[in-house]
Each structure stands twice: as structure tokens, then as C-alpha cells.
Amino acid sequence: MIQLIDIHKSFKKQKVLDGLNLEIEDGKITVIIGRSGGGKSVLLKHIIGLIKPDSGQVIVDGDDIAAMNERQLNETRKKFGMLFQEAALFDSMNVEDNVAFPLREHTKKKEREILEIVKDRLQAVGLPGVEKKMPSELSGGMRKRVGLARAIALHPRIVLFDEPTTGLDPIMTEAIDKLIVDTQKMYNLTCIIISHDIKSALEMGDKVAMLYEGRIIEEGTPEKINNSENPILRQFLSGSLEGPISVI
Amino acid sequence: MNRLIQAIDRFGRSILWYVEEMGRISLFFISALSWLVRSPLKVRLVFKQMEFVGVKSIFVVVLTGTFTGMVMSLQGYYGFRLFSAESLVGSTVALGMTRELGPVLTALMVTARAGSAMAAELGTMKVTEQIDALYVMAANPIRHLIVPRVVASIAMVPALTIVSDFMGIMGGYFVGVKLLKINEGIFLKNIYKLVGLDDIYNGLIKAACFGLILSLVGCYKGFTTYGGAEGVGRATTEAVVIASISILISDYFLTALMF
Numbered sequence: 001m002i003q004l005i006d007i008h009k010s011f012k013k014q015k016v017l018d019g020l021n022l023e024i025e026d027g028k029i030t031v032i033i034g035r036s037g038g039g040k041s042v043l044l045k046h047i048i049g050l051i052k053p054d055s056g057q058v059i060v061d062g063d064d065i066a067a068m069n070e071r072q073l074n075e076t077r078k079k080f081g082m083l084f085q086e087a088a089l090f091d092s093m094n095v096e097d098n099v100a101f102p103l104r105e106h107t108k109k110k111e112r113e114i115l116e117i118v119k120d121r122l123q124a125v126g127l128p129g130v131e132k133k134m135p136s137e138l139s140g141g142m143r144k145r146v147g148l149a150r151a152i153a154l155h156p157r158i159v160l161f162d163e164p165t166t167g168l169d170p171i172m173t174e175a176i177d178k179l180i181v182d183t184q185k186m187y188n189l190t191c192i193i194i195s196h197d198i199k200s201a202l203e204m205g206d207k208v209a210m211l212y213e214g215r216i217i218e219e220g221t222p223e224k225i226n227n228s229e230n231p232i233l234r235q236f237l238s239g240s241l242e243g244p245i246s247v248i
Numbered sequence: 249m250n251r252l253i254q255a256i257d258r259f260g261r262s263i264l265w266y267v268e269e270m271g272r273i274s275l276f277f278i279s280a281l282s283w284l285v286r287s288p289l290k291v292r293l294v295f296k297q298m299e300f301v302g303v304k305s306i307f308v309v310v311l312t313g314t315f316t317g318m319v320m321s322l323q324g325y326y327g328f329r330l331f332s333a334e335s336l337v338g339s340t341v342a343l344g345m346t347r348e349l350g351p352v353l354t355a356l357m358v359t360a361r362a363g364s365a366m367a368a369e370l371g372t373m374k375v376t377e378q379i380d381a382l383y384v385m386a387a388n389p390i391r392h393l394i395v396p397r398v399v400a401s402i403a404m405v406p407a408l409t410i411v412s413d414f415m416g417i418m419g420g421y422f423v424g425v426k427l428l429k430i431n432e433g434i435f436l437k438n439i440y441k442l443v444g445l446d447d448i449y450n451g452l453i454k455a456a457c458f459g460l461i462l463s464l465v466g467c468y469k470g471f472t473t474y475g476g477a478e479g480v481g482r483a484t485t486e487a488v489v490i491a492s493i494s495i496l497i498s499d500y501f502l503t504a505l506m507f
């Protein structure tokens with residue numbers, strides 16, 4: 001289980017997280033929704049220790065990440081996989097080397113075995129046969145799928161997704177959503193998904209949480225969120241310009 | 249009056265900025281150093297960087313070295329001729345190249361070619377979250393990205409300096425002996441007599457220091473890039489400026505220490 005307890009984070013004078021609390025259950029999909037620029041990526045980076053909170057705790061399986069040194073952090077990070085917003089594939093390496101990277105870094109497997117695993121993971125994300133392509137030769141959707149293959153290469157228990165479908169067409173969005181759900185089931189993953197796509201969130205999430213002005217203002221099952229009376233959430237759900245969220 | 253104060257103010261600020269950057273780069277250096285001693289080197293990555301920093305710079309270094317030697321020979325000839333000391337042209341060129349111009353020019357050329365590329369490449373990796381991705385995969389970016397570049401530069405800038413020294417002396421020889429008809433025997437004899445091995449060694453030690461500086465600055469600037477494509481451009485420019493200034497300043501102090 002992952003617990004975020006009273007997280008505060010500012011960049012210079014800008015307060016991004018302001019006393020945030022959230023619990024994430026094992027083996028479930030938790031979707032965090034919120035406005036663009038609202039601090040969703042910052043929140044996600046706290047969970048994996050890329051950003052340290054000014055105050056507060058990030059507890060992963062009982063240990064506080066925020067208090068860890070580099071070595072402990074690296075041990076903990078091996079439990080995680082992460083798919084970045086723009087996939088963050090290493091553009092000096094081809095697809096095969098990208099997916100093989102964590103395997104070569106952290107296992108003593110033979111090269112042949114590694115290539116087998118790479119093939120298997122690429123198959124799992126529906127991209128067989130792209131091993132020798134460079135990231136720059138791939139479309140946005142393909143890059144994200146390769147990113148997912150890399151994220152699950154080491155069989156992590158927890159996978160973080162930063163806006164996995166932003167910027168994709170509706171069909172590709174459906175395909176990636178389905179891929180995430182299938183992968184989650186196949187490996188019984190704990191998934192944390194950042195999204196501003198409310199429709200996807202309600203479809204995929206076991207739990208949905210809304211981030212607004214540095215806090216989680218509402219969380220619960222998709223039904224609970226969908227029926228919430230919270231005016232901020234209602235405005236977000238309807239995508240309306242009228243309401244408590246000031247747009248400009 | 250106001251203008252003057254403003255100008256002084258701005259000048260003071262740039263010096264402060266430069267000194268602050270130096271401090272941060274030193275800290276960066278310490279963490280790179282600690283990774284260098286703590287974990288085995290990624291040999292394959294080092295070789296790849298050696299090719300990029302070294303092999304691919306040979307052409308520019310040959311050109312700059314040759315022409316610098318040639319022009320030194322020419323200028324030296326015009327100067328020394330006034331008091332009939334043309335025989336010293338060869339040794340002047342050789343001393344100038346090995347002690348100063350070989351290392352400094354090579355370092356500046358490599359800064360422009362490879363130091364800037366390091367800042368741009370790492371900067372792009374930073375703004376596209378590839379460096380974060382390394383952290384997430386528990387692969388330390390300092391070990392993967394910085395250490396190979398720094399090690400390769402410390403090895404290759406001296407190697408290129410040898411090339412530059414040699415080409416400079418050859419260029420000087422060509423202009424002095426072949427074009428200006430200085431007596432070949434005296435030209436060479438004075439080189440042997442006045443240029444010692446320690447002139448060459450000290451030049452190479454300088455070159456290694458410059459390699460450290462230019463790679464460290466390039467990597468640091470790339471690593472701390474923010475703000476998209478514009479940020480990458482800014483990081484690249486600043487890397488070249490800071491590295492060039494630092495090379496010239498440290499050159500003075502290294503020379504004062506050595507000779």
C-alpha cells in the first residue's frame with residue numbers, strides 16, 4: 001500500500017501541493033484527475049522519489065520514501081515501473097535496447113534470455129517486430145506502448161502512468177486504456193494513473209481521486225465520483241466554463 | 249552617472265553569477281568523482297564518447313593546429329628578422345604550440361564541438377524526462393551519462409593536443425623552411441635545444457585539465473536545463489561561454505604553477 005500523508009511542496013513561491021493526503025491500494029487501479037498544470041505530475045514524481053516533499057511522508061510498503069538515501073531509494077524503485085507523459089524513451093537507443101535497459105541494468109540474465117523477454121513484452125503491448133526501430137521513427141501511440149513495455153520489463157508490482165493517453169486519437173486512447181487494464185489484470189499490478197480524461201478515468205478506475213489546488217478534494221469509486229455533489233467536481237465532470245473553477 | 253552605476257551593477261552581477269556557477273559545478277564534480285570511484289566504469293559508453301570527443305574532432309584540430317603554426321612562423325619571421333634572429337622562429341613556434349596554443353586551441357575547439365553537444369544532448373534528455381526515466385529505473389544518470397563523458401574528455405583532449413602540437417610544428421616548418429627559406433638545420437637544432445620534454449608534458453597536463461573543465465561544464469549545463477527547446481538552446485550557449493572563460497582563466501593559473 002502507498003500512503004501520501006500531508007504532503008506540502010512549493011517551487012519558489014508557487015505552492016503546488018498543499019497538505020495532500022491519499023491512500024493507494026495494492027492490486028487496484030487508482031486514477032488521479034485534475035486540471036492541466038495542477039500538480040499531477042509533481043504528485044506522481046513524489047511517489048517514486050523523483051521529487052522530495054517540503055514536508056510530509058510518502059509511505060511505500062511501510063517505509064518513508066522521503067527520508068531514504070540514494071541506495072535505499074534505488075532498492076524501492078525496483079518495485080516500480082513508470083510510463084512518462086512523452087514516454088521518455090532513450091532516443092540514442094533502438095526499441096530493443098530501450099526495453100532491455102532495465103533488464104541489463106538489474107539482472108544477470110543472458111543476452112538471449114533478455115531478447116526473449118523484450119520480444120514477449122513488445123508482443124504484450126501489441127507491437128511485435130519493431131525491435132530495431134529508433135524511437136524517432138515511431139508514432140506517439142507506439143512510443144507510449146514501447147514505454148509501457150519498458151515499464152513492465154522487470155515485472156514491477158506498481159506501475160505509474162503520467163497521462164498515458166493525452167494527445168492520442170480516440171481509437172488509440174481506447175486501445176491504450178484497454179492495454180493498461182489488461183496488463184494490470186495479467187500481472188496483478190498496482191496502477192496509478194494520472195489523467196485529465198474524465199471518461200477514461202471513470203471507466204478504468206477502481207478508485208478515482210480529484211486533485212484541486214494542491215489537495216485531494218474528493219475520492220472514491222467511479223459511481224461515488226460520478227454522483228458527487230461537489231461543485232468543483234461537477235464543473236470538471238461537465239467540462240463547463242461556469243462554476244467555482246476560474247478558467248482565466 | 250546612473251548609466252555608469254547600472255553598467256557596474258550588471259558587470260558585478262555577471263561576475264557573481266559566474267562564481268556561483270563555478271561553485272555549483274564544483275559540487276557537481278564531487279558527485280561525479282564519487283561515482284567514478286564507487287562503481288565500475290561503463291567501458292562501452294566511455295569508448296563511444298571517446299570516439300565522439302576525440303576521433304571526430306581530429307579534422308578541426310589538424311586544421312587549426314596547422315594554420316596556427318603557419319601564422320606563428322610567419323609573424324615570428326617578420327619580428328625576428330628585424331634583429332636577424334630568424335633562427336629562433338622554429339623554437340618559438342614549437343614552444344608556443346606545446347606550452348600554450350596546442351592545449352588551449354584544442355580545448356576551445358573541442359568545447360565548441362563536443363562541450364556544446366554534451367549540453368544540448370543532456371539538456372534534451374532532461375526536458376524530455378529521459379534523465380528522470382534513468383532515476384526511475386534505478387540507474388544513476390551520473391554514472392551513465394556524466395562519468396563516461398568526463399573520462400573520455402580527460403583522455404582525448406591531451407591526445408588531440410599531441411596532434412595539434414605536431415601539426416603546428418609541421419605548419420611552422422613548412423612556412424619557415426620551405427616558404428621563407430630559413431636554414432633547415434638551424435631551425436631544427438634550436439627546436440631540439442630549446443624545447444624540453446617537460447614543455448610537452450606540462451602542455452598535456454593542461455590539456456587534461458581543460459578536458460575535465462569542458463566536459464564538466466557541458467554536462468552540468470545539460471543536467472540543469474529547464475524550459476523546453478528554448479532552455480536547451482540557452483544551456484548550450486552558456487556551456488560554451490562558461491567553459492571557454494574557465495579554460496582561459498585556469499590556463500593562466502596552471503601556467504603560473506608549472507613554469
Ligand SMILES: Nc1ncnc2c1ncn2[C@@H]1O[C@H](COP(=O)(O)OP(=O)(O)O)[C@@H](O)[C@H]1O
Binds near residue numbers: 034039040041043
Ligand atoms: N521542477 C520544477 N520546478 C519548478 N516548477 C515546477 C517543477 N515541476 C513542476 N513545476 C510547476 O508545478 C506546477 C504543476 O506542474 P505539473 O505537475 O507538471 O502539472 P500537471 O498537473 O499538468 O502534470 C506547474 O505550474 C509547473 O510549472
Ligand SMILES: [Mg+2]
Binds near residue numbers: 040042085163
Ligand atoms: Mg503533467
